[in-house]
Structures are given as structure tokens and as C-alpha cells.
Amino acid sequence: MSRSALPLPSADDGPRVPGMLLVRAGHDDEAWQDVLSRMGDLPGLVTPGRARQDHVTASQEPIPRRLLVVDDPAWRGATPDEVRDALGGEGRWVPDLVLLATGGTEADPRLRPLLAFRGTDGDLFWITPRQAALTHLVLHHPYLHLTLEDFEQWAPADPEGEIEGDETAEEEEWEAGPSGPVGAYLETRPSSPRYERPTRPLPLLTPDKDGLLVRTDFSDDAAWTSFLSAVRHPAEHNDVIDDFGDYIDIVDDPAFEGATPEQVMASVHHHTDQSSLDTVVIADADAMRGPDHCALIVPLLDRIGWNFRLVPEEVGSLVVNLALSNMDIEDYMDDETRAALW
Structure with missing residues (x-):
């Protein structure tokens, strides 16, 4: 079958804009709309019918990024190889991650798995729409390629991009955890x-230190002061670090009042390889008014989307140990979150 050209923009004149390509290869309208709904109104979204305008907008975002959505009947039933062959044209932009809504997406209304691969030569894997969306928010992270390599190992797809087995087996496979799609x-x-x-x-x-703490609840200044004190000077004596505030950029800006974790993720700009963050710490309403005043830890590299709570006294330890690669983020997760990983 003859396919029309993918509406890829020209290669960027300045620094390359990272981004994703989402192609509708399936036929079911309801499944496609469900995928789009789960992904949300992402920054840099190129909407159908407004390609030229949105290509410009994508590169002019505060943090440039692009999500190009292709809903063209000519690409119904397309295979990963056909999409790969359409990429990499001379002088054209190449996405970091390609997503295909396929028959496998339509067959699983609970997870809506998307077939995915990196650039023009990555291995096939399965990923859910929400996981893809959160990954898009941090796609400019200088080490994000390592996370995408992990995705390939965690949820590999066969070369035909199909789920093997009958329908009952398929459903059980997706529910099996490690054998299901990422996310x-x-x-x-x-x-x-x-x-x-x-x-x-x-x-x-634009953090310069090893950690970033963002306040999003401004209802109680006394609670914030107490929380910040626990982060900077944990009650337990520390013989090495007197003030963890020396290692954490603290943002106390009312502009972030009520911001969601996803909005905070999307606002983190990584200058260079040396100033990239593994997590952002959020002081939200639960941190201010909850019984243990636990901060929300939002991963930006490993385990994207696996947010968890941590008592403020351990925030400094997390920041420093992740920066030194002494510990993994899983070491700080609560038992329930850690168990869900596997």
C-alpha cells in the first residue's frame, strides 16, 4: 500500500528540538481518542490540521519540545518498519521516540499499550499513553536515552509488533507486571x-545544585518553615553535612501555587550534563498538612511517573546519595511503591 509522506518538519536551524511522533495505525476511533485523552494537552503538541503553525510553536516553547500527532487514513495498518523507512529524510526532523497506536492498543482498553521505538534504529517495546506523556515532559533530560534503553529491556515487543497468544492470554500477560507495557x-x-x-x-x-525543592502550597507559612527546617537540618545528627540546604535549590515562589507534579516536571530545565537532576521534591498540601508532612518525590530520569512520599528528614539524604550514585531511587521508595515495580 502506498503511504503519504509523514508531515515531519524541517530539521531545526538552532539547537535540535527533542520530541515524539505519535502515529495512528489502528482503525478504532474510540481507542484513538482514549489514547489522546490519557496523554493530555502536552507542551509542544502539534495538532492535526495546524502542522505549520504548531511546528513553530513547538520550537518556541520555554523548553522547546515537539509531539507530532499523525491521524492520516493513509497510515492505517502501518508497520513499524514502514514508519522507520519514512523517517530520516535529508533535512527533516527525526523524533527521539516513535509511538504507534495499533491493533494491540485497541485490544486492551484498560492499558491502551502503544508500540514504540527510539529514533530510526531502536528496538521495539510497549509503553502506555500516560508513561509516554510523562516521558515527553522530561525528554530534554541529557541522560533520558538511558531510560529509553531500560524501556526496551523491560517491555520488548516482537518484530511484528503483535501480542502473542489468544485474547485471554493477552489480558493475563498485560496484568503480569514485568511482561506488560512500561507504565x-x-x-x-x-x-x-x-x-x-x-x-x-x-x-x-533552572537549578544549579544537586537537588530541587518546589513549594506548591502556600496555605501555612509556619508549616513551611517547619518543613524546610526538617529538610535542611534533620533531627538525627549528621557528622558530615551541617545544612542540606547547601545542596538543594529551594523555590518559594507563589507562581507555583497549586501546580501539579506534571506541571512542575515540565518546568525543570536542565542546563548541561553536569546540572541535570534525578528528581524534583515538591512541598504540596500533604507535605504542609499531612500527619508526617511527607514531601512528594517526583523522578525525572529513573522510574519516571513513580512518585512517592518521603519524610522531610530524609530528603537531603536522597538528594546527596542520588547525586553521588551511592544509592538508587528505589532504595527510598515505600514498600508498596517498590513492590509495584516488580
Whole structure:
């Protein structure tokens, strides 16, 4: 079957804009709309019918990125190889990650797995829409390619891009955890993550230290002062570090009041390889008013989307040990979150 050319923009004149390509290869309208709904109104989204305008907008975002959506009947039934062959044209932009909504997406209304591969030569793997969306928010991270390599290992797809077995076996396979798509956990949480554009533009977060703490609840200044003291000077004596605040950029800006974890993720700008972050720490309403005043830890590299709570006294330890690669982020997760990983 003859395919029309993919509407890829020209290669960027300045620094390359990272991004994703989402292609509708399936036929079911309901499944396709469900995928788009789960992914949300992501920054840099190139909407059908407005390609030229949105290509410009994508490169002019505060943090340039692009999500090109292709809903063209000519690409119904397309295979990964056909999409690969259409990429890499001279002088054209090449996405970091390609997503295909296929028959496998339509067959599983609970998870809506997408077939994915990196650039023009990555291995095939399965990923859920919400996991893809959160990955898009941090696609500019200088080490994000390592996370994508992990995805290839965690949820490999066969070369034909199909799920093997009968329908019953397919459903059981997706529910099996490690054998399912990357991000299955995110699709089944009681409160599934979804990016929504903020009602007002948020300032860029440009940290220079090993950690970043962002206050998003401004209802109780006394609680904030107490929380910050616990982060900087844990009650337990530390013979090495007197003030963890020396290692954490602290953002106390009312512009972030009510910001969601996804909006904060999207606002973190990584200058260079040396100033990239593994996590962002959020002081939200639960941190201010919860019984243990636990901070929300939001991964930006490993385990993207696996947010968890941590008492403020351990925040400094997490920041320093992750920066030194002494420990992994899983070492700080609560038992329930860690168990869900596997």
C-alpha cells in the first residue's frame, strides 16, 4: 500500500528540538481518542490540521519540545518498519521516540499499550499513553536515552509488533507486571497522572545544585518553615553535612501555587550534563498538612511517573546519595511503591 509522506518538519536551524511522533495505525476511533485523552494537552503538541503553525510553536516553547500527532487514513495498518523507512529524510526532523497506536492498543482498553521505538534504529517495546506523556515532559533530560534503553529491556515487543497468544492470554500477560507495557502501573492507579496546561505560564526552574525543592502550597507559612527546617537540618545528627540546604535549590515562589507534579516536571530545565537532576521534591498540601508532612518525590530520569512520599528528614539524604550514585531511587521508595515495580 502506498503511504503519504509523514508531515515531519524541517530539521531545526538552532539547537535540535527533542520530541515524539505519535502515529495512528489502528482503525478504532474510540481507542484513538482514549489514547489522546490519557496523554493530555502536552507542551509542544502539534495538532492535526495546524502542522505549520504548531511546528513553530513547538520550537518556541520555554523548553522547546515537539509531539507530532499523525491521524492520516493513509497510515492505517502501518508497520513499524514502514514508519522507520519514512523517517530520516535529508533535512527533516527525526523524533527521539516513535509511538504507534495499533491493533494491540485497541485490544486492551484498560492499558491502551502503544508500540514504540527510539529514533530510526531502536528496538521495539510497549509503553502506555500516560508513561509516554510523562516521558515527553522530561525528554530534554541529557541522560533520558538511558531510560529509553531500560524501556526496551523491560517491555520488548516482537518484530511484528503483535501480542502473542489468544485474547485471554493477552489480558493475563498485560496484568503480569514485568511482561506488560512500561507504565501499566500508571494506567491503573486510583489517581492516574495526566498533564494539563497551567492556567498561567510557570517560571522556568533552572537549578544549579544537586537537588530541587518546589513549594506548591502556600496555605501555612509556619508549616513551611517547619518543613524546610526538617529538610535542611534533620533531627538525627549528621557528622558530615551541617545544612542540606547547601545542596538543594529551594523555590518559594507563589507562581507555583497549586501546580501539579506534571506541571512542575515540565518546568525543570536542565542546563548541561553536569546540572541535570534525578528528581524534583515538591512541598504540596500533604507535605504542609499531612500527619508526617511527607514531601512528594517526583523522578525525572529513573522510574519516571513513580512518585512517592518521603519524610522531610530524609530528603537531603536522597538528594546527596542520588547525586553521588551511592544509592538508587528505589532504595527510598515505600514498600508498596517498590513492590509495584516488580
